[in-house]
Amino acid sequence: MTPYIADSAPIDAAAWQESWDRQQEAYLPDREHRLAAMLDAVAAVADTDRPRLLDLAGGTGTISLRALARFPHAEVTLVDQDPVLLAIASASLAGRAVLGTADLRTPDWQAGLPTGGFDAVLTATALHWLPADRLTTLYAEVRALLRPGGILVNADHMPDDGLPGLTKRLTAHADARRTARWAAGAALSWSDWWQRVTADPVLAAPAQRRREIYPDGHTDSAEFLPTAGWHLDALRTAGFTEVGTVWRGGPDAAVAGVR
């Protein structure tokens, strides 16, 4: 990763962070539950009040902020490649985490990370942006970054293997609820949120750089959304000694691997 150096004018970090969280919660009403489950897993493996954490594809830093609220002395590193989200993360974390730019599609994303072994690598709603073969390799790369006994937790859309039909119905209900909330103005959609960013006098510049990284804005990108079972197999293949599910909510889950 390359150390992230903030180069934009000040923004209202709290307002943008809140607006990101509301936008994400429209897709993931139980988002805070999965984040809490993730941090419970950290608490269970960390034998220190200074856990060393990596927020992988951390975006605006929601996981980092929740982690620092729960473990105020945690040593947090956040990696992402989105210049807009990193600008918000930089402003809202305000020096409490190390921020780096890296593309997880390339193996050299790890260059420049703090050494010594992380207690936990945490990631949410992000790795479905990677293709299957790259994600399998990334799991092994993450394992190598953990200290023995450390954990990876990945929360994402990952249906239960045994419930394909029910998952479809659950997803259809959730889609209908979300559409109604957008129609009522209760939350912004992904594309509406990015339009706000583009219209902002400060964030418009990083948004322009973002278009080079994500030319379609990610809105139409192919997503890789295998079942939780696929993830557990991939974690086993990557060499994790214990793998399992630490949280489930409808079609989403958080899987964990212990090194």
Ligand SMILES: C[S@@+](CC[C@H](N)C(=O)[O-])C[C@H]1O[C@@H](n2cnc3c(N)ncnc32)[C@H](O)[C@@H]1O
């Ligand atoms: C939906 S956001 C989730 C962000 C954050 N984890 C959260 O829960 O709020 C997905 C994130 O994955 C990041 N991401 C996707 N592909 C990436 C890649 N190849 N390298 C680095 N970051 C990536 C995006 O930039 C974005 O910040």
